[in-house]
Amino acid sequence: LVFYDAYLPELTSERSYGRLSGYGFAMGYLGALVTLAVCLPLITGGFAPENLPNIKLSYLVAASFFLVFSVPLFLALRDKKPVLTENVSWLKVGFREVLKTLKNIRQYPNLVRFLLAFFFYNDGILTIIAFASIYASNTLKFTFVELVYFFITVQTTAIVGSVIFGFITDKIGAKRTIVITLLIWIGVILLTFITETKEMFYVVGLLAGISMGSSQSSSRSLMAKLTPKAHTAEFFGFYDGSFGKASAIIGPWFFGMVSAVAGSQRIAIASLLLFFVVGLILILGVRTKAARVEIEDKG
Known part of the structure; x- marks a missing residue:
């Protein structure tokens, strides 16, 4: 996905x-939907021991897609x-470029602020x-088939x-669109907290x-708008890796900790508001026009 986004x-x-x-994202979700539809006859039996061969087969279907x-x-x-101008391994070049990226990215404070917002x-x-599936099955008693249709x-x-x-993004700007979507997410969490029915x-x-x-x-x-074209691949590596997939470590731990301490997945879901509120505050501080000036000044 890092290379795809870049x-x-x-x-x-x-x-x-x-x-x-x-x-791009619509086609990705469409692909997931088609894959799920193809696998539906295989997975409707759930995780019962007699259905495990079909579950394994569904992974092969997904891999084929x-x-x-x-x-x-x-x-x-x-x-x-790229052509190596010196006799060194690509591994050494990779580590050297990571250090260079850390140095380069600090020259773009609005980009760094966005990445922090994105992280949260x-x-x-x-x-x-x-x-979502754990909450639905444990708290709202969804069956396996109901989860699939959900x-x-x-x-x-999506x-x-x-x-x-x-x-909408091209019409009003990506930052404003993100703010709107984060407000929707906050609404989703609040509704989930009070939801009692399937x-x-x-x-x-x-x-x-x-x-x-x-x-x-x-x-x-x-991210594409805030990134200098000369640094597209390396900066998108931080976007998808360090600030994207790596961010998934903290959230599940936080959810599990709150759920264990409070004894309630509802409270654990509500606690995720923290991530969206912090992200919203940070994204509001991103100045896209100033970011363009930063890019132009650095050449």
């Missing part, structure tokens, strides 16, 4: 970042191949995704949210799907 500035102009990023649909990327897009609210998003609902609205908010949780899922696709696509758009 292609965005190369594939379109800045005024279309939102739409293309939205289309990755293999088949990654081929167009490998065939259609060409990288500029993305941690909240990934934690909700990770624990996630089909979420994936469907497709819609990615596309619609892609256009029907209401489906409504929560609809909102979560819309905000999930839109927050991810608009975040990638803003």
